[in-house]
Amino acid sequence: AQRVTQPEKLLSVFKGAPVELKCNYSYSGSPELFWYVQYSRQRLQLLLRHISRESIKGFTADLNKGETSFHLKKPFAQEEDSAMYYCALTGGFKTIFGAGTRLFVKA
């Protein structure tokens, strides 16, 4: 079955600390993987996608097919990174979202 798992509902780190938001997926084919972010009182928006291999706002994510993971990382968290982060998988005619991780960056 297609599934996206984000094991942490809440992640709290201090400003300047490294942050890693975990995402594991289950899919039988070759999925497209994304991270979406929702800042307070804003719409859900794309943060990055694995096929672009880009770094957005200092965030990167590497697709590990062996571990079926797509963890989101940033070496130095900033207060403005506080938001809800969703990992998503697209395959076939569906997009599956994880339950989300709320990141709170403390001053």
Added chain:
Amino acid sequence: GAGVSQSPSNKVTEKGKDVELRCDPISGHTALYWYRQSLGQGLEFLIYFQGNSAPDKSGLPSDRFSAERTGGSVSTLTIQRTQQEDSAVYLCASSLAGFTDTQYFGPGTRLTVL
């Protein structure tokens, strides 16, 4: 340019009534998606349109839910005989061509069934 818009922004209805939720995608976007977000839950995929066609309707929770898209633009999600468990935020998104493209989300419609 204008983003994805949804109406109404809030809808309160009584159990058993029908509701219609509207989505206006970004102009030129051929793909349109509907999701449901229940309290404390992630986004649940409901349906995807490519043009006016929905290749897979299996994500709709029950036969009380239906969706259509006309003219390759506006889409309507209809819930018949609403139940309290239908209460959620319904999100619409659109993308330029298909699933590999970035999805742009609307602000959502908050549905409350009393």
